Every structure is written in structure tokens, then in C-alpha cells.
Amino acid sequence: MITILVVEDEKYALDSLLKQIREYDKQESFRVLQASNGKEAYQLYIQYSPELVMTDIRMPGMDGLELLKAIREKDENTQVVILSAYSDFEYAREALTYGASDYLLKPIKAENLGSCLDKFLKRKVTEKKEALMTGRDMVTQYIADCIRREDFSNFVEERMFKKIFRDYQISVIYFAGECRPDKGRFLTEIEKLYGGEFWMEFRFLETENDLWTLVVNLCHENSFFHRRILRLLQEEGHDVYIGVSALHTDAKEVHQAYDEALKTCKYKVYGKERLLLSAQPAEEGEYKYYLPKKEEDLLKEALKCRNTRKTEMVIENVFADIKKNGSISMECLELLLSQFLVIYRQTLGEGGVNKEGMTKGRTSVLQFDSIEDMRDFLIRIGRNICTMLDAPENGKHKDIVETMAEYAQQHFDQEVTVKELAEKVLFMNQDYLSHLFVEKKGISYSCYLRQIRMQNAGKLLENRKLSITEVASMSGYNDTSQFIRVFKKDYGMTPKKYRDSMKWENSSGEQQSTTECEGGGCA
Known part of the structure; x- marks a missing residue:
């Protein structure tokens, strides 16, 4: 219910305005408070916090302008409408400078009042929508606090x-x-699907970098909500998975419901489903699995000796056991991943990499498309740890910077970033790697990668069967116009002019050879 405070010292004018408001409010959504002077009105404002104040200017004790100033000191968002006669127009103009949202001239016509209240309600809807979209409303804050803390409690927000x-x-x-x-745009599309009223039973939060969280009031109209959201995102080309909790009725179970949804989403590693419901994983078919002590010791020993093949074999054996027995529980899978990563960090530390150099990001089961993807990730990191740290027993040494350089040389046609290297290849801190590369090579990793791409582009342009767009794509650029700009900056000419200049050089070379031969210069 919306609270409105009407302030008017003339009884006839007050009764008339109250009647007009009642006639407008056919849905009975207004609670109307009334006061006959500014001081009384201010006390009601402090007590009830009305969303709209409609006040006359000329009143005994505290006039409308003083009331407006007092309200603005407390709150900038309360809408205040000034009521004034023609003779008070200059006062009304002054009131606008102090933050009055509108003014009405007396005697107040029904259509003018209706227009004023329409603007008030429209602005209120806009403000509420903005609050919901930005997570500033009380209910969204309650959800966020519950997700962060299992024991969070706030009586007012809970109600x-x-x-x-x-x-x-x-x-x-x-x-x-x-x-x-x-x-x-995403939230606007949802509003198009369900209408503006949907905001009353829906909340949106960004809980982590890669996660969006939705809370929806379950009713008949919302029964296909998650399938529609999935289709909406897929139609826009986004690669997404959605995990959905079970039905909950207790406000104290928000944290539990979020954990259910997150855990359910992680089950994507066991199949190709994009929409995963909490009842979907067959928990009776799951089993408990923990990294055997024998395999743990073998992995540590293999890494210590920098034995790449033995490291790969240990990991492959662990995942072969998992596949042989079926799906392990998600808690066990998360624990298994954590155990491997702890061993990797210990090995890096023993190899001379300080804590600042180790990755600060948290690797989760969510980041993998399948169990095989997780296995390949762990093998790749284990292999790189073995090869990039000192290995005195076999005389080989490939330092971290050279590993980064080789990766750029082998994957220059793909999307390569230090962030990707840090998270998926070297298992090290992004900032640390960037600093280390500049220190050893004298240029940033992105500049080094660009040099390799441009060298490759120059060679590819020799093949006239390839279009400029194809050369750009094969050199790691999906945007041809960006490729042309970078190429021109490095070579001083466009790819087309470069190709044309090569043609001229080749023609000159052939002509020169013919002349030399004709003059007896060739054997």
C-alpha cells in the first residue's frame, strides 16, 4: 500500500482534495494521511515515511516551503507536490528549486490531479524497477546476505x-x-515475456563472476520459467547451464536452496543437459570416492622427480576408477579436485615459486564440461609443472617464460590471454606471470603474441588462394577490420598492399634472373 500525506489548512479544500484522491484510487491502493499545518505534517512524515506529500504553501507555523526543506534534509527521494493559488506562483517556482517534483494550481481540477498521480506512480514503478535491477531493494539484500551466511537473520527483511x-x-x-x-537487456527481455508485474515475484543477483542467481515465486504462470530463460540465453548465442533448487516455502532456507541449485549445476559434468533440476541427479546411484593414499603418494613422488609420464599415469588411473564405478557424489568430486590442486601448490612451492606466484582463483567443478575435461586439465597442469621447474636429474630445464612463449607459438590462431594461461595451463597467478614475462622478454605477453601473429600473417599472405578474412582468422583475429589495423601498424601498409608489393618483387626477381641467364650469368 502506498502512503500519501495531504497537508492543507483550509478544511473545504482538504475535504475536496481527499475526495478527488479517493475517486482516482479505484484499486484502494492508497493510505491517505492528513494534516492541517506544516509542524503536524512533519511529525506524520517522521512517523509514517509517506512516499508522496501534497502540501499547500501558505500555512501557519511551518509553511509548505519550510516543510519541503525539512523533508529534503531527511530524504531526497520522497516526492513532494506543491499546492498553490495563482497569486502564490512565485512560491511554487521557488519550491521547484528546492526539489518539489510537481505543483498543482488551485482550484485543483480532477484531470490535473489524475495526471500528477499518474506521473507519481510511473516514477515509483521506474524507481522500483531500478532498485530491483541493481539489487538495492530490501528483499534482494536479504537473499544476498542469506547466500553469504547460512546463519543470517533479519526479522524485518525476512517478513x-x-x-x-x-x-x-x-x-x-x-x-x-x-x-x-x-x-x-536480459532483465528487459524477461519483463517482455512476463510483464511488469513479474518484478513482484522475481529477484536477480550476480553472486560470482561466472554466476547469475534468480529467485522466482513458483506459480502456474511461472512453471516453464527456467526453460524460457535457457532458450532466451541460447538464442543469443550464450553457452549456459542452469541449476534449479527444489521447491522451498521457508524464508530461512534461502542458503540451503542456493546450495542445492549450485550443487545441481555442477552435475553438468556427468551429462549434456543444460537445465538441471535438483531432483535430476540419481543420488542412489552415486558412490563415495576419495583419493587413495597410495595414489596420492605416487603423484607427489612423480611431481617431485619431474616425471611427466608417471604423473599422467597416476591421474589417468584415478579417473579410470571413477569411470568404472559410475558417478561419484558431488562432494567427493569437489574434494578430489581440491586434493589435486593442494598437491600442485605444494610442488610449486617446493620448486621455488612463492605464494604470490601461485594462482589466487578458486577452481571449481563448475568450470569443466565433463569428467574427461577435468582429467585433461589436471594432466595438463601436472605435465607443465614437471617441465617448467628445475629437473637436475635429466639435465633439462624449461622455465616458465619459455613455456608461455611456446604456448603462444603453438596457439597464436586461438584466443590466448595471460588469464587463460594462468588458470588453464600453468596454474599460477596472472599478475605474477605478466610481470615475469616482461622482466625476461622486455615486452608484454600480448605484444609478443601480436608479433607472432603478424609474422604468421606475412607468410600466409604469400598464398594468394587465401582471402584477407581467412588470413585474419588463421592469425587469431575474428575481426578482419581489427586485423587490418594491427597489420598496417606493424608493416606500414594494408595486407592487400603488402600482398601486391610481394607480387611486384617476385616479378622483378624473375625478370632479373632471365636477364642474367641471357647474359651468360647462369651456369
Whole structure:
């Protein structure tokens, strides 16, 4: 219910205005408070915090302008409408400079009042929508606090949550690719699907870098909500998975519901489903699996000796056991991943890499498309740890910078960043790697990669069967115009002019050879 405070010292004018408001408010959504002077009005304002104040200018004790100033000292968002006669127009103009949202001339006509209240309600809807989209409203804050802390409690916020969400589900959206939709546009598309009223039973949060969290009040109209969201995101080309919690009715179970949704989303590693419901994983078919002590010791020994083949073999054997026995529980899979990564960090530390050099990001099961993807990740990191740290027993040494350089040389036609190297290849801190590369090579990693791409582009342009677009793509550029700009900066001419100049040089060379031969210069 919306609270409106009407301030008017003339009884006839007050009664008339109250009647007009009642006639406008056919849905009975207004609670109207009334006061006959500024001081009384200010006390009501402090007590009830009305969203709209409609006040006359000329009143005994505290006039409308003084009331407006007092309200603005407390709150900048309360809408204040000034009521004034023609003779008070200059006062009304002054009131606008102090933040009055509108003014009405007496005697107040029904259509003018209706227009004023329409603007008030429209602005209120806009402000509420902005608050919901940015997570500033009380209910969204309650959800965020519950997700962060299992024991969080706030009586007022909990009551507000209960009023909106009687039967609710929480879903977690995980973006597997680098591409992210625009949040504002995404929420606008949802509004198109369900209408503006949907905001009353829906909340949106960004809980982590790769995660969006949705809370929806479950009713008949929302029964296909998650399938529609999935289709909407897929139609825009986003690689997403959605994990959905079970149905909940208790406001105290928000943290539990979020954990359910997150855990369910992780089950994507066991199949190709994009929408995963909490009841979907067959828990009775799961089993407990923990890294055997024997395999743990073998892995540590293999890494210590920098034995790449033995490291790969240990990891392959562990995952062969997992595949042979079926799906292990998600808690066990998370623990297994953590155990491997702890061993890797210990090995890096023993190899002379300080803590600042080790990755600070948290690797989760969510980041993998399948069990095989997780296995390959662990093998790749283990192999790189073996090869890039000192290995005195076989006389080989390939330092971290050379590993980074080789990776650029082998993958220059792909999307390569220090962030990707840090997370997926070297298992080290991004900033540390960037600093180390500049220190050893004298240029940034991105500049080094560009040099390799441009060298490759120059060679590819010799093949006239390839278009400029194809050369750009084969050199790691999806945007041809960007490729042309970079190429021109490095070579001083466009790829086309470079290719044409090569043609001229070849023609000159052939002509020169013919002349030399004709003059007896060739054997």
C-alpha cells in the first residue's frame, strides 16, 4: 500500500482534495494521511515515511516551503507536490528549486490531479524497477546476505521476503564461455515475456563472476520459467547451464536452496543437459570416492622427480576408477579436485615459486564440461609443472617464460590471454606471470603474441588462394577490420598492399634472373 500525506489548512479544500484522491484510487491502493499545518505534517512524515506529500504553501507555523526543506534534509527521494493559488506562483517556482517534483494550481481540477498521480506512480514503478535491477531493494539484500551466511537473520527483511515468496525456487546460471549478456537487456527481455508485474515475484543477483542467481515465486504462470530463460540465453548465442533448487516455502532456507541449485549445476559434468533440476541427479546411484593414499603418494613422488609420464599415469588411473564405478557424489568430486590442486601448490612451492606466484582463483567443478575435461586439465597442469621447474636429474630445464612463449607459438590462431594461461595451463597467478614475462622478454605477453601473429600473417599472405578474412582468422583475429589495423601498424601498409608489393618483387626477381641467364650469368 502506498502512503500519501495531504497537508492543507483550509478544511473545504482538504475535504475536496481527499475526495478527488479517493475517486482516482479505484484499486484502494492508497493510505491517505492528513494534516492541517506544516509542524503536524512533519511529525506524520517522521512517523509514517509517506512516499508522496501534497502540501499547500501558505500555512501557519511551518509553511509548505519550510516543510519541503525539512523533508529534503531527511530524504531526497520522497516526492513532494506543491499546492498553490495563482497569486502564490512565485512560491511554487521557488519550491521547484528546492526539489518539489510537481505543483498543482488551485482550484485543483480532477484531470490535473489524475495526471500528477499518474506521473507519481510511473516514477515509483521506474524507481522500483531500478532498485530491483541493481539489487538495492530490501528483499534482494536479504537473499544476498542469506547466500553469504547460512546463519543470517533479519526479522524485518525476512517478513518482506515471506510476503513475496511463498513457494520459491532458486536457480544458478553458469556461463561456460567468455561471453556474457548485458544484464539490463536480459532483465528487459524477461519483463517482455512476463510483464511488469513479474518484478513482484522475481529477484536477480550476480553472486560470482561466472554466476547469475534468480529467485522466482513458483506459480502456474511461472512453471516453464527456467526453460524460457535457457532458450532466451541460447538464442543469443550464450553457452549456459542452469541449476534449479527444489521447491522451498521457508524464508530461512534461502542458503540451503542456493546450495542445492549450485550443487545441481555442477552435475553438468556427468551429462549434456543444460537445465538441471535438483531432483535430476540419481543420488542412489552415486558412490563415495576419495583419493587413495597410495595414489596420492605416487603423484607427489612423480611431481617431485619431474616425471611427466608417471604423473599422467597416476591421474589417468584415478579417473579410470571413477569411470568404472559410475558417478561419484558431488562432494567427493569437489574434494578430489581440491586434493589435486593442494598437491600442485605444494610442488610449486617446493620448486621455488612463492605464494604470490601461485594462482589466487578458486577452481571449481563448475568450470569443466565433463569428467574427461577435468582429467585433461589436471594432466595438463601436472605435465607443465614437471617441465617448467628445475629437473637436475635429466639435465633439462624449461622455465616458465619459455613455456608461455611456446604456448603462444603453438596457439597464436586461438584466443590466448595471460588469464587463460594462468588458470588453464600453468596454474599460477596472472599478475605474477605478466610481470615475469616482461622482466625476461622486455615486452608484454600480448605484444609478443601480436608479433607472432603478424609474422604468421606475412607468410600466409604469400598464398594468394587465401582471402584477407581467412588470413585474419588463421592469425587469431575474428575481426578482419581489427586485423587490418594491427597489420598496417606493424608493416606500414594494408595486407592487400603488402600482398601486391610481394607480387611486384617476385616479378622483378624473375625478370632479373632471365636477364642474367641471357647474359651468360647462369651456369
